[in-house]
Amino acid sequence: MSLVHFRSMLICCIICTAGGQNKITDxxxxxxALDEYNRKAEDIxxxxxxxxxxxxxxxxxxxxxxxxxxxxxxxxxxxxxxxxFDTTKMSESIKREIRIIMNIDTxxxxxxxxxxxxxxxxxxxxxxxxxxxxxxxASECLSLAPGK
Numbered sequence: 001m002s003l004v005h006f007r008s009m010l011i012c013c014i015i016c017t018a019g020g021q022n023k024i025t026d027x028x029x030x031x032x033a034l035d036e037y038n039r040k041a042e043d044i045x046x047x048x049x050x051x052x053x054x055x056x057x058x059x060x061x062x063x064x065x066x067x068x069x070x071x072x073x074x075x076x077x078x079x080x081x082x083x084x085f086d087t088t089k090m091s092e093s094i095k096r097e098i099r100i101i102m103n104i105d106t107x108x109x110x111x112x113x114x115x116x117x118x119x120x121x122x123x124x125x126x127x128x129x130x131x132x133x134x135x136x137x138a139s140e141c142l143s144l145a146p147g148k
Contacts, residue, residue, distance in 0.1 A: 023086035
């Protein structure tokens with residue numbers, strides 16, 4: 001399934017779910033969605049690791065925003081995709097996987113105002129940690145971030 005097809009399917013499912021349509025109860029469709037998530041997650045996690053490395057070696061506000069948004073956008077879209085399934089009659093394994101995806105990081109937050117504030121706070125905390133120093137003595141301070 002291509003990325004364009006997956007996104008189109010995701011948008012259609014979100015619209016259908018928002019419109020009061022019944023949730024999908026077919027376990028095979030749920031498993032297919034989980035398989036697609038796992039394939040995409042591998043790529044996005046690799047890219048995210050590169051973004052984290054870029055930020056850790058060049059701590060700019062721009063690199064920090066890229067790093068955080070990369071994962072939160074993917075997680076939010078994946079969670080929205082999983083909300084279309086009714087897992088009550090599915091296997092425990094599928095229920096567990098879908099529940100985990102729906103609750104990853106900021107993906108569980110559906111209120112856009114709260115989501116924006118949560119993302120801002122996360123960025124602030126990461127920036128504080130990245131720039132913080134611990135002083136061992138009056139003349140020697142060490143960065144909390146490795147290699148700085």
